[in-house]
Amino acid sequence: MHELGVVFEVIKNVENFAKKNGVTKIDTLVLQIGELSSMIPKYIEACYPAAVDGTFMQYTKLKIEILPGNGLCKKCSTVFNLMKNGGKCPGCRNEEWELLSGKEFMIKEIIAC
Amino acid sequence: MNSFRVLEIKQSVFEDNDRDADLLRDELKKDKTFLLNLMSSPGSGKTTTVIRTIEALKDEMKIGVLEADIDSDVDAHTVSKTGTRVIQLHTGGMCHLDADMTRQGLNGLGTSGLDFVILENVGNLVCPAEFDTGASKNAMILSVPEGDDKPLKYPLMFSIVDVLLINKMDAIDYFDFDLEAVKERVKKLNPNIKVIPISAKKGEGMEEWAEWIRAEVKNWNQQ
Ligand SMILES: Nc1nc2c(ncn2[C@@H]2O[C@H](COP(=O)(O)OP(=O)(O)OP(=O)(O)O)[C@@H](O)[C@H]2O)c(=O)[nH]1
Ligand SMILES: [Mg+2]
Numbered sequence: 001m002h003e004l005g006v007v008f009e010v011i012k013n014v015e016n017f018a019k020k021n022g023v024t025k026i027d028t029l030v031l032q033i034g035e036l037s038s039m040i041p042k043y044i045e046a047c048y049p050a051a052v053d054g055t056f057m058q059y060t061k062l063k064i065e066i067l068p069g070n071g072l073c074k075k076c077s078t079v080f081n082l083m084k085n086g087g088k089c090p091g092c093r094n095e096e097w098e099l100l101s102g103k104e105f106m107i108k109e110i111i112a113c
Numbered sequence: 114m115n116s117f118r119v120l121e122i123k124q125s126v127f128e129d130n131d132r133d134a135d136l137l138r139d140e141l142k143k144d145k146t147f148l149l150n151l152m153s154s155p156g157s158g159k160t161t162t163v164i165r166t167i168e169a170l171k172d173e174m175k176i177g178v179l180e181a182d183i184d185s186d187v188d189a190h191t192v193s194k195t196g197t198r199v200i201q202l203h204t205g206g207m208c209h210l211d212a213d214m215t216r217q218g219l220n221g222l223g224t225s226g227l228d229f230v231i232l233e234n235v236g237n238l239v240c241p242a243e244f245d246t247g248a249s250k251n252a253m254i255l256s257v258p259e260g261d262d263k264p265l266k267y268p269l270m271f272s273i274v275d276v277l278l279i280n281k282m283d284a285i286d287y288f289d290f291d292l293e294a295v296k297e298r299v300k301k302l303n304p305n306i307k308v309i310p311i312s313a314k315k316g317e318g319m320e321e322w323a324e325w326i327r328a329e330v331k332n333w334n335q336q
């Protein structure tokens with residue numbers, strides 16, 4: 001499970017942001033994870049409590065939003081969901097596409113209190 | 114008390130690390146030290162390849178090695194027998210190295226006077242692909258016994274590396290490994306990738322690999 005190291009990275013980023021913006025308490029942290037990212041939301045959630053334990057985010061809730069993995073067909077320019085269509089354009093069955101979204105792993109926002 | 118503020122961050126989790134990695138690359142450039150990040154699954158032949166590479170190039174450039182491991186120093190010990198400067202980095206349970214850990218390792222090694230540093234990353238095809246170490250170039254080893262379907266299963270790794278070594282070619286007769294299919298799959302993900310079949314054990318392909326490094330080191334010092 002590689003998510004733990006990445007959650008530490010998240011905490012580091014949020015800490016930096018909080019310091020710069022004079023935030024001392026965070027109620028909720030909102031992450032956005034692409035469907036094609038190697039980060040599995042279930043595992044992120046599972047290791048989150050251990051990762052924040054003892055930090056200023058100990059009582060911060062975690063919310064995860066999933067972003068779709070979309071491709072743009074190189075032949076007919078259809079935009080389609082890669083997972084649902086097994087990587088094949090539903091318009092012309094072409095398998096060559098350009099990745100538009102889905103690999104993200106973003107810190108979207110924090111709700112400070 | 115219940116007034117909540119929403120602060121938009123909209124920042125990739127890897128952004129801080131990416132920035133740090135760019136800084137490290139600039140430092141290495143100034144030092145004229147070429148850093149190669151070598152990644153693969155456990156047991157693909159990273160350490161064996163590192164030793165072969167040192168043998169091939171040690172008379173023409175000053176080489177250093179960073180060995181990253183979750184918790185052991187077997188590889189550093191093996192490499193140190195070649196007489197090369199080597200340092201062991203323990204990632205303490207982490208499955209990857211980030212730019213900051215890499216910088217610490219380089220400081221420990223002391224890069225002044227080194228032309229070429231090889232970083233043997235943690236054996237893993239997932240996380241190292243997501244963390245830029247600050248290396249000049251990224252290389253990956255896929256070994257024949259792992260199978261030719263790996264590019265389909267770990268597309269990110271194959272799409273970020275500059276060069277792919279296909280190791281254990283001496284064993285190809287014992288496995289159903291379609292070299293041409295791998296090349297095709299990899300080029301689809303990464304059109305500019307260089308693919309070099311090698312056998313770190315027997316020495317096959319090592320001259321082409323050494324040639325690639327020579328050219329890259331030269332290029333790094335010129336730009
Ligand atoms: N047949 C064959 N075996 C090889 C070759 N290269 C490495 N090996 C063997 O593969 C095994 C693992 O090699 P290492 O070089 O230790 O692999 P590694 O990637 O450094 O392994 P970790 O650091 O544990 O991830 C050893 O038994 C090597 O002798 C090769 O080209 N052909
Ligand atoms: Mg090794």
Ligand SMILES: [Zn+2]
Pocket residue numbers: 073074075076077078089090091092093094
């Ligand atoms: Zn189409």
